[in-house]
Amino acid sequence: MHKILVHDAVIIEKALLPIGQLSEEAAEARNKHFRCFRQDFARKFSRKDCNQDIFNRLLLSSDPLLSSMRTVKKRKVETFLPETLAMFVSAESNILSENSSESDEET
Secondary structure, eight states: OHHHHHHHHHHHHHOSSOGGGSOSHHHHHHHHHHHHHHHHHSOSSOHHHHHHHHHHHHHHHHOHHHHHHOOOOOOOOOOOOHHHHHHHHHHHHHHHHHHHHHHHHHO
């Protein structure tokens, strides 16, 4: 709190854009997370506790260190069955033979 209240003039001076030109898109995008956290992860019996739980979740999800440690599960790539591949090959050969017969008729 001290950093923001005491050093806000320096922060505003060093900002790349004027404060009025900063977008609100990031805050609006977090509304989706806010609703999810409130519905799924917050205590419902006390407004204070509910807001505290939501605030803690938002802090956790915005922490750069924790975000860098997060891994995304890669889905296993499955190949087609041999029967399916055979159907692709036969369909492709049928299309090629139809195209060649049409070109022969045109000449």
